[in-house]
Amino acid sequence: xxxxxxxxxxxxxxxxxxxxxxxxxxxxxxxxxxxxxxxxxxxxxxxxxxxxxxxxxxxxxxxxxxxxxxxxxxxxxxxxxxxxxxxxxxxxxxxxxxxxxxxxxxxxxxxxxxxxxxxxxxxxxxxxxxxxxxxxxxxxxxxxxxxxxxxxxxxxxxxxxxxxxxxxxxxxxxxxxxxxxxxxxxxxxxxxxxxxxxxxxxxxxxxxxxxxxxxxxxxxxxxxxxxxxxxx
Amino acid sequence: xxxxxxxxxxxxxxxxxxxxxxxxxxxxxxxxxxxxxxxxxxxxxxxxxxxxxxxxxxxxxxxxxxxxxxxxxxxxxxxxxxxxxxxxxxxxxxxxxxxxxxxxxxxxxxxxxxxxxxxxxxxxxxxxxxxxxxxxxxxxxxxxxxxxxxxxxxxxxxxxxxx
Numbered sequence: 061x062x063x064x065x066x067x068x069x070x071x072x073x074x075x076x077x078x079x080x081x082x083x084x085x086x087x088x089x090x091x092x093x094x095x096x097x098x099x100x101x102x103x104x105x106x107x108x109x110x111x112x113x114x115x116x117x118x119x120x121x122x123x124x125x126x127x128x129x130x131x132x133x134x135x136x137x138x139x140x141x142x143x144x145x146x147x148x149x150x151x152x153x154x155x156x157x158x159x160x161x162x163x164x165x166x167x168x169x170x171x172x173x174x175x176x177x178x179x180x181x182x183x184x185x186x187x188x189x190x191x192x193x194x195x196x197x198x199x200x201x202x203x204x205x206x207x208x209x210x211x212x213x214x215x216x217x218x219x220x221x222x223x224x225x226x227x228x229x230x231x232x233x234x235x236x237x238x239x240x241x242x243x244x245x246x247x248x249x250x251x252x253x254x255x256x257x258x259x260x261x262x263x264x265x266x267x268x269x270x271x272x273x274x275x276x277x278x279x280x281x282x283x284x285x286x287x288x289x290x291x292x
Numbered sequence: 293x294x295x296x297x298x299x300x301x302x303x304x305x306x307x308x309x310x311x312x313x314x315x316x317x318x319x320x321x322x323x324x325x326x327x328x329x330x331x332x333x334x335x336x337x338x339x340x341x342x343x344x345x346x347x348x349x350x351x352x353x354x355x356x357x358x359x360x361x362x363x364x365x366x367x368x369x370x371x372x373x374x375x376x377x378x379x380x381x382x383x384x385x386x387x388x389x390x391x392x393x394x395x396x397x398x399x400x401x402x403x404x405x406x407x408x409x410x411x412x413x414x415x416x417x418x419x420x421x422x423x424x425x426x427x428x429x430x431x432x433x434x435x436x437x438x439x440x441x442x443x444x445x446x447x448x449x450x451x452x453x454x455x
Contacts, residue, residue: 069455075401084399087333088444094454097420101384102392102407105355106347107363113313114365156306166304168341182306218304220396226347227455229394231403250401291402 066099066227067143067285073256074290081211081246099227106225110152117184121157121197129179131160131198135270136262137278140191140221142228143285147191151283154220155195156182162203162213171203196274202241214241214248223283230283233292235261251290259289305396310343310367315377320360322351322379326437327391327408330372334446338372339397344442346376348391353384380410388415395442405453408440421451 077089097103107113123129140151158164158181163173165181185193197217205211217234235242242248242261251257259282268276282289317324331342345365350357362381366374381389388409395404407417409430418426428450431438442450 077401079401082399084333085401087335087337088397088399089401090404090449090452091334091445092425092449092451094452095421096454097417100387100416101355102347102349102387102390107361109361110363112361113316113363114309117308154309156304156309158304164304166306169304182308184309220309226392226394229345229403231396247401 066104069284069288070286072253073251073286073288075247075250075292076252079246079250081208082250103226106222106228108150108224110222111186114152114184116186117154117182118180119183119185119195121155121180121183121195123178124180127178129159129176129198131176131179131201133270133272133274134197134199135274135276136195136197136217136234137276138193138195138219138234139278139280140187140193140223141280141282142223143282143288145282147187147189148223148228148283149187149189149191151187151191151193152184152222153187153193154182154184155217157197157200157217158203160198160201162201170206173201173203196271199236199275202239211246212241212244214239214245219281221281221283228283230281230289230291232281232289233260234279236277237261237264247292251292256290259287260292305341305343305367307341307367310341310365314364314366314375316348316361316364317377317379318360320350320357320379322360322382324436325378325380327376327378327431327440328373328437329431329440329442331368331374331395331442331444332372333399333444336446338368339444340368340370340372341397342368342372342374343396344368344374345394345396346378346391347394348378349381349384349389351379351382353382353387353389386416388413388418390415390417393442395444400444403455404444405455406442406450407453408438410438417453425451
């Protein structure tokens, strides 16, 4: 692949690096401008068989056997596509989110919300031929961000995705449509372009019935290019 | 520990995702090396649980090596240090030996890309960096260990690349 054929991400569709109200960003986002580099083989290739190094993890967060995690059962149909809209079969996708009460399975989560013994917070899956990854889980809760004046994270699901090349690496968050917290979230709102922001929001398939009567959400992840899903 | 805002901010990257992926050597032929470094923020504080992913060629400069898989992932410890065990990559087509780094962390709105070099010299990517900052991308050798610190912001800030 030649550099001239590779559409770069459009800065207008990406989030700001330093975000008002999110104090850590001003300690961590570089002060110097990002350097534009020529693209050579190391940027235009990427790991093709990631499962040589990463093991598959459960592809179901909603419970263990008969024991179900509490919350609204949902079925996420996430489709991984490249800059031309072509599916990326074999894309490895990592997914994690908090439980229905807004608590992560993570030692760093200080939120005083209950854990759910039947909720499993992390999945690693491989996209099928149509670039599709299907995950059964429960809808995550909202949670308050400590030491802030009324900042609630809206329900969201973290996605980490590998496209075909090093530059297609994307880590982002999927949001749920129609939640008023979306409009007040400094992270989602750090993407100024409304169309780009909307690419972070899943669509509810209102009449679809997923396995075991799950609500179905469709979500598309564009890993690169001018129409890329914003990183978050 | 006093809770701070970052504790409930993404990524609450699952710890299990970052474990067991920082040794790339396997059956590969070549010079076995260790890469380590400390990740710090603007005020100099070392950062815990920063995820670093690397992509590199094998000892002969190949990315489709039959005996080497050039991708790895590590997370920093409580003192801000990451570690990789790998083989020294070879040069290819005008590029000096190098390793691409992708850095993921809470408080980074998107991933940061940088590149570690083993020595200074002519290289189209290194040449794209302002001359006064190029030395920040060259690792310091200490025996078989290469030291490559990442300063996200502030004095001697690591150069990062547009993607």
